Amino acid sequence: MRSKFFLISLIFQFLIMISIVASAEQETRLGIGVDPDIYGDKVVWSSNGSIHLYDITNRTDTELNSTSAYHPAIYGDKVVWLDNSSGNPNLCVYNISTCGKFLITENVTGGNTYVSGDSTYVVGGSQPAIYGNIIVWQEFIDNENPENKTYKVYMYDLSTFTQTQISNYGCQYGSPDIYEDRIVWANDSGFFGESGPIWMYNASTGNKTEIGTWYSYGCVIYGDKLVSHEYCANYYCIIVYDLSTNEASGVNSPSDPFDPDIYGDRVVWRDERNCMSDIYMCNLSTTNETRISTSGRASVPAIYGDRIVWQDRRTNQSAIHIYDLSAEPIKPQASFTTNVTSGISPLTVLFTDTSTGGTPTNWYWDFGDGINSKHAQTATHTFRKAGEYAVSLTVTNAAGSDTRTVKGCITVS
Known part of the structure; x- marks a missing residue:
């Protein structure tokens, strides 16, 4: 039986938010990799074909x-x-307690992976989700005729070793999600004829329900809250559906939001405002918005409790970062590297921040020639006169500041 959600003000109602910048000293880099997920005190991600499990x-x-x-x-x-x-x-299932593996081989296909800017996407792939003993994913079938491509949604019960196909239509850009016995997914209904952009399947009863509006590119669920990444009136938006009240509201963003996730009353997403790609969080109870990352190259967030993880390309490699909302501030310890230490004038040098401890929110470079640089994590500077230059970097966050000075750092002839 289908049910339509009533959308306030025709499409959705925006939440009024107070913007807050998070304290970056609560951020920690865990390792090199992509596609992080978190549960309790465990974080998983992939790196060069391997899966990492971080305690x-x-x-x-x-x-x-x-x-x-x-x-x-x-x-x-x-x-x-x-x-x-x-x-x-x-699909490989790994039991942390026993270190045992279990393979699911039926109706599993990989997706088309591609990189756009700082983010990695998989089109039509089996990006699995798990809750309890139930795993959900979608199978991508690449037929010769692109109009006949299909994305079938499956569930697997580890307690009974049974697999069930629950939909003939998945989503080209999204993947299914599960909470308790509710499985949700977006589908390409506009192309394949099955109505509704979001479907919800009850694994206990077998009932399937249509939810929401058109043009959903993926959704996640926690409790009675379903969060959808949708296309609304010529721009992207994030819609929060309350399954208990049949009401919908919007997470406000002045730019395109992507990759939503939810835990409790907290929704996180990748936001591209100000030509940056950072992680933001909205508390649905207080309507406060918090900017979590400050690198401008963050994506694919996941949240559990007070912890948020994401992949970040602030350097040449994608790394996994974690932010703890409950952590105490840590002062940064300044350090930096250079690509060269000497050369003929004019000499251009790349300075890279390698500070440890708490993550800085502000950088101040003194190159020793009277020309300074502020607010640059990585700085390029050209020395135009011969001489020996002492270079210093001062890094700051909410917990304090620290300065590192290297005498004779650069020699110009």
């Missing part, structure tokens, strides 16, 4: 045995990911 409490990073694995998800003591190590696509 926040013990600060240990365990590399799970695989050569072609990606898109991990975690719930409880189980990690699931898409695995192509054998040359055939599988």
Whole structure:
């Protein structure tokens, strides 16, 4: 039986938010990789075909045995990911308690992975989600005729070892999600004829319900809250559906928001305002908005409790970062590197911040020649006169500041 949500003001009602900048000293870099997920004190991600399992409490990073694995998800003591190590696509389930593996080989296909800017996307792929003993994913079938491509949605019950196809239509850009016995996904209904952009399937009753409006590019669920990434009146938006009240509201963003996730009353997403790509969070209870990352190159956030993880390309490699909303501030310890230390005038030098401790929110470079640079994590400077120059970097965040000075850092002849 279908149910339509009433959208306030014809499409949706924006939440009125107070913008807050998060304290970056609560941010920590965990390791190199992409596609992070988090549950409790465990974080998983993929890196060069392997899955990493990081224990926040013990600060240990365990590399799970695989050569072609990606898109991990975690719930409880189980990690699931898409695995192509054998040359055939599988879903691999790893039990943290027993270190045992379980492979699902039926109706599993990989997606078309591509990189756009600072973000990695998988089109039509099996990006699995897990809750309890239920795993959900979609199968991508690439027929010769592009108009006949299909994205079938499946669930697998680990307690009964049974697989069920729950939809003939998935979403080209999204993937299914699950909370308790509710499975949600967006579909390409506008192209394949099945009505409604979002469907919800009840694994206990087998009932399927249509939710929301058109043009959803993916959705996630937690409790009675369903968060959808949609196309609204010529721009992208994030819509929050309350399944208990049949009401919808919008998460306000002056630019295109992507990659939403939800835990409790907190929604996180990637936001491209001010020509930056950063992680933002909205508290649905207070309507406060918080900017979590400050690098301008962050994407794919996931949230659990007070912790938010994401992938960040602030350097040449994508790294996994974690932000703890409850952590105490930590002062940064300044340090930096240079690509050269000497040369003929005019000499252009690249200075790269390598500070440790708390993550800085402000940088001040003194190059020793009377020309200084502010607010630049990475700075390029040209020395035009011969001489020996002392260079210093001062880094600051809410917990304090620290300065590193290197005498004779640059020699120009």
